[in-house]
Amino acid sequence: MFECSEPGCMKSFRTFSELESHLDIGDHCVKEERQSETLYDKLRRDWVDMFTTSVNITKDGTCTPGSQQNVSSSPPSDQAVRMGWALPKPRGGSSRFTEKVKNYLTARFDLGEQTGRKADPQQVSSDMRKTTDEQNTRLFD
Numbered sequence: 001m002f003e004c005s006e007p008g009c010m011k012s013f014r015t016f017s018e019l020e021s022h023l024d025i026g027d028h029c030v031k032e033e034r035q036s037e038t039l040y041d042k043l044r045r046d047w048v049d050m051f052t053t054s055v056n057i058t059k060d061g062t063c064t065p066g067s068q069q070n071v072s073s074s075p076p077s078d079q080a081v082r083m084g085w086a087l088p089k090p091r092g093g094s095s096r097f098t099e100k101v102k103n104y105l106t107a108r109f110d111l112g113e114q115t116g117r118k119a120d121p122q123q124v125s126s127d128m129r130k131t132t133d134e135q136n137t138r139l140f141d
Helices: 016-025 039-051 078-083 099-115 121-130
Strands: 053-057 063-068
Touching (some): 099 121
Antiparallel strands (some): 053 063
């Protein structure tokens, strides 16, 4: 089987001489791009069409379809952004362990080294919540 080397041409031939005559004549059967579009490409196009239209909401609560526009070309006002419920909350900075916590964890680690029994992380976490000092107050709050 010999296939035409012209980009987009879908013809194939049984002999090399048929291919040569096809290339000399130039009668190429070019497949349209839309016909070769996969289902994934169609879904992507439909998704873009669906979400590039805008809807105007009036003060009385009615919706009117707006003109088709590119959503990213008109960013929302600063006031509208602050009112959104789905905006990410600012993350707090990472906090470091206090000296008390470091000393406690180091002591638990050293105990495991000496006895040969490694401490269970869940158990250590639970113990830290319950550990008290001589006055019966919690060590870690």
